[in-house]
Structures are given as C-alpha cells and as structure tokens.
Amino acid sequence: MIRLLYVALALTLSACVGTQRDRAPDPQDTITVTSSNFSDERPVAWPDRSPDRYPVHGIDISRYQTSIDWPTARANGVNFAFIKATEGGDMLDPMFHAHWQGAGAAGVKRGAYHFFYHCRPAEEQARWFIRHVPRTPGALPPVLDMEWTPFSPTCTIRRDGATIREEARIFLDLVERHYGQRPLIYTTVDFFNDSQLWRMEGEEFWLRSVADHPHGVYDGRAWRFWQYTSTGVVPGIAGQVDINVFGGTKQAWADWLRARRL
Template sequence: MRTRRALWTAAAGVMLVAVLGLLVANGIVWPNRILAARYDVRGVDVAHYQGAIDWDVLAAQDLDFAWIKATEGSSHTDERFAENWADATETDLLVGAYHFMSFESPGADQAAHLASEVPATAGTLPPVIDLEFYGGFHEDRPTADEAHAILDPLVAGIEEHYGAAPIVYATEDAYDLYLAGRYPDLPVWIRSVAWAPRLSDGRDWTVWQYSNRDRLRGYDGVEPYIDMNVFVGDRAELEALTLD
C-alpha cells in the first residue's frame, strides 16, 4: 500500500511539473510577472516578427514605452521599421529605436547606418544597442577586445549624432563578458526572463526585459509572443531620458 501511494505521489508530482512547464512555455504562467509587477512603467520591444501592428490597440494595454527594431549591422533595416515608427509616434507611448549590433562590421559604419534610418527627433527615447550572441557566435564568441573595438565607435557615433548616450541591451552572459565593470555612463537594459536581474558587478539596471513570451492584442505576425519590459523609475524619469 505504501509503495502504491508513493508511486501515485511521484506521478502526481511529475504531472504537476509537466503542466506547469506547459503553461510557462505557452506564456500563460510566467514567474517574473510577479516580480516585475512592483514597477509601474512598462513597455514592449518589437520587430518585423510581430507583423502588422495596430499601435492604438497595443498602446492602450497599460503600456508606457516601446522600442522598435530599426537596423542591424551596417546595411540591414528592419522591413517594418518606417511603418512602426510613424504609427507608434502618433500614440501616447514614449518611443525609441534599437540597433542590433553585428560582430561582423565596423562600429562606425553601424552608427552611420542607424543615423541614416532613425531621425534624431526631440521627445523620442535614446537609441538602444542590442548586444547579444547570434548564429555561430553563440559558440564562437568574440573576445572582449574584439567586441569593444566595434562597440566603442558605435557608442561614440550614436552620442555624436543623437546628443545622448545610447542604452545598451544585453543578455546576462553578454553583459558579463563585455559590459561588467565598463561603460559606467551607459544605462543598461538587461534580459533576465527566468529570475530577477542582478548584475554581476553590482551595477543598477535601467530597463529589465522580464518576459519574452507575453501575448497582447494588436499585432499579427509570425511571432505570437511579445517581449515585456519594465523601467526602474516613474514615467517622468523615463521622459527625462528623451532626446532634446
């Protein structure tokens, strides 16, 4: 009898874990939502994967800001950037653009490409540099010196053109390898979708991407999920970061 009861208990435990895993995988349950709920200012980041976006519908869902993918490397422009930018800036959202940093082209060229596609518009959020591994660089990671040789002129070019320091978005492993202990004047946007972020060098984060599997109304693309983020301060403090 005890053996049978133990087996049933174990089976129930396995079933509970499986159900919880399924709910998390489908974006129904997300532990970080509880931790992120303490922050009042929240927003999304989007790219062409979200397809056509009805920005009035999206903005009405208790959002304060949106960063939109604009460019990647020294020549690629997101196919929906112009449309997203025009429509998003007509809402009450604070809007900014982000650039996906390539490890395969010079930072100065990447900064020039971003400047050619994203207007330096007063009242918009500063550009973001998306620093993460992709493709074969997940396994064959550039050294810190190699990454800094690209990142340094990219940051400098953005500061010169937009008159403001960029925000740097990073995964935790990219942060540890390339940002920890460096670039003290750059605000950090950290990706941590499994637990609350704690930067390895004790630095404070400015924006936290707490989920990459939320669902909101207002978009129809190949990607059913949308990234959710919170800002560490209040909306007035976020507005203070906008371009002059």
Template sequence: MKFLQAIFRTVFYVVVGGVISIAGAAFFFMNWEPDRDEFPKRGIDVSHHLGEIDWNKVSADDVAFVYMKASEGGDFKDSAFVQNWAGAGAAGLARGAYHYFSLCKPGQEQAENFLSVLPDDPQMLAPVLDLEFTGNCTKRPPVDEVLQEISDFVTLVERSAGKQVIFYAPEEFFRTYLKGQGLNRRLWTRSIWHSPSYTKDWILWQYQDSGTIEGISGNVDMNVLNADLTIDELRS
C-alpha cells in the same frame, strides 16, 4: 480484476495530475510579470517579425513605451521600422529605436547604418545598442576589439543623436564583454521570470519573451522601467 482496475485508476489520476501541473506551470510562466505596483511603467520591443501592429490597441493595453528595431549590422534596415515609428507615435506612445550589433562588422559602419534611419526627433527615447550572441555571427573577437567597435558606434551615434546610448545586454554577453570594463552606459537587462541577478545597475528589464498584447499577433517581449525612473528620464 478489481486490483487491475485500481492500478489503472491510480495511473490515470497520476498522469492527469501531472498534465494539469505541467499546464498550470506553463500558464504561470507565460503570464508571470513583476509587481505592477512596484514597476508601473510597462513597455515592449518589436521588429518586423511581429507583422502589422494595431498601435491604438497596444497603447490601450497598459503599454507606456516601445522600442522598435531600426537596423542591424552594416546594411540591414528593418522593413517595418518606418511604419511602426509612425503608428506608435500616432497612438501617443513613447518610442525609441534600437540597432542589433554584429560582431562581424565595424562599429562605425553600423552606426552609419543606424543613423541613416534614426528619426530626428528630440522626444524619442534614448537609442539602444542591442548586444547579444543570439542570432549573431559565429565570430567571437577578443574583448578589447569588441569594446573598440562598440566605442566607435557609441561615439558617432551620441554625437548625432545628442542622447546617451543604452546597452541591451543579456547575462552571457555582459559577463563576456562588458562586466568590469567601465563603459559607463545605462543597461537594459534580460532576465526571464525572475529579477536580474547579474547586475543591480539597470534601467530597463526584459522579463518576458512570450507576452500577449492586444493589437499584436504572436509572442511579445515585455519590459519594465526601473521604478526610480520616469519616461522623460529615458529620453535623455
């Protein structure tokens, strides 16, 4: 009997220890962030999926800048963009807009959609073109076709906004369509829980997709600005 009790105790401690270890690891990964001394400028990106946002609370929670979704594809406009833009501005946050690029729509059509909602604000951050496979259409066009559509988008947006477009590109999209193509645009990388390894030339780094910020309900994408840059340089 004592032998069985000892076995049960051992199993119990092993199970409890495992649960604690898993919980500890989950807590670590959910709260990990780059060194604040090395990367002092922290920012977020948002869309209508996050619901109503208390921007005064956000600005008080060590957030220096925000990018918000403005549009997607050829005709979708984010329903929260106007409200988010006004709220972030009133709270004193540096703010910018991004367009989610569809592989199934012409670049010019998408640029026109983006520009139809992009504010005429010389102080806004440089516009971002979100290039990724997640949530995109199933079409995977050849490289030269995608690059042409991206080029059409960039030409029209840069001419209108007077600022150089930044590419948000996770590793899979970067390696499939952008690497070695000489597009000469600044890059926003995505590398969760570790520093970006697929390129050294980045200005923004999305390091977390389940962050917590005061004033926002739900998981928030967290980003840092390259330590060599300032917010003002992000406006150019």
C-alpha cells in the same frame, strides 16, 4: 518721482507675467502612464521582485510583429516601444518605419535599436543606423543591442571582451554625437559576463532576464530597463511579443523622459 515709481512697478509686473508665461507647462510635459493589461504564454513564478511591482511597462518589436493596433496597445499598458531599425551595415528592418509612425501617432514613447554584427566595423554600423533612423524630438535614446550570434549563417565569431567594449564605445560615441543622447546598451546575461560589459562604467543598461530579477542575475548591476519575457501577450498585438519594464516609479519615468528630451 511718483511717475517713475509707477513706471518701475509696471515694468516689474510685466517681467513677472512674462516669466510666468514663459514657464507655463508644455502640454507635451504631461506624461500619462497606463496600467498593463498583459498576459504571458509562459508565465514565471517569480522568486523575488516580480516585474509587476514596476508601474511602467512597454515592448520591443521588429519585423516579426506585423500587425499592431497601436491605440489598443497603448490603452492596455504599452507606455514605450523599442523598435528594431537596423542590423550590421546593410540591413534595415522592413517594419521599422511603419512601427515608428504607428507608435508615435498613438502617443507611445518610442526608440530605435541596432542589432550589432560582429563581422563589421562599429563605425560602419553606426553610420548605417544614422542613415535610417530620424532625429525625432522627444524620442527615447537609441539602443545598441549586443549579444552572441551562434546561429547566424554568416557571422558566429566571438571576439575578446576588450575589443567588443572598444567597438561598443565607437558606436555609442558616433550615435550620441548625431542624436544628442547617449544610447542604451541592451544585452543578455552570457554576453554581459563573457565580454565584461560591467567594465563600461557610466553607461545605461537594458538587461534581459526571463527567470529572475536582474539584480541577482547581473550581480547587482544598475539597469534602466528590464526585458522580462519574450512570450508576452498584449491586446492589440498579434502573436507573442517581448515585454519590458522601466526601473522606477511613474515619477521617475517622467523625470527620466524630461531629462532625456532633445
């Protein structure tokens, strides 16, 4: 009987040790936030709720940022980067793969975005994005960039809000099924209002507002990321760049990233 008790105790201790080992912290779970050391070519006297109150800053980039020293940018506050991948159904940003690899190597959280082209079916555009953007564990969610294109040489149509919202859902659903993450929606104030994107309940938004806090500009709409300037200056990046903040604390950032992990 005593021997059986010893065996049972040994098995229990072994199970506990195994459980503790299984729950050992993953080194990738350590999320370091670096403080921003940015400036702006066109600084704004923010009337309320300055972006400086948010601790997690990052950038969005495309072919126009041709020279990035990623380790320097990371050390100076680039905690995340949204990188343009595709546009419409036949355009791949020529800098996408270089930016994707550089950001990843420097430990910058990265996500890819697609610029929506209103003259092509949403399904075709989703397939084009999927064709070119790798399914990378730990990546930020994909982004659907929707805005008007009045200066496009080939497509300036303005479809009604119901059609736009349905096309957005088609894209979001297809991309979510492939990557296992619901994409974010990036948009501007005029497009948000004209297309009534506020009707798309349950979606996460990345909102542009370069003169005031999104809370006032978007009538209190919840947001996950805020693009607050297009004339930012970041050490390690040649020329001006878009700068964004995550809408929460450092802990909220860590929690959101873990919840989004593939």
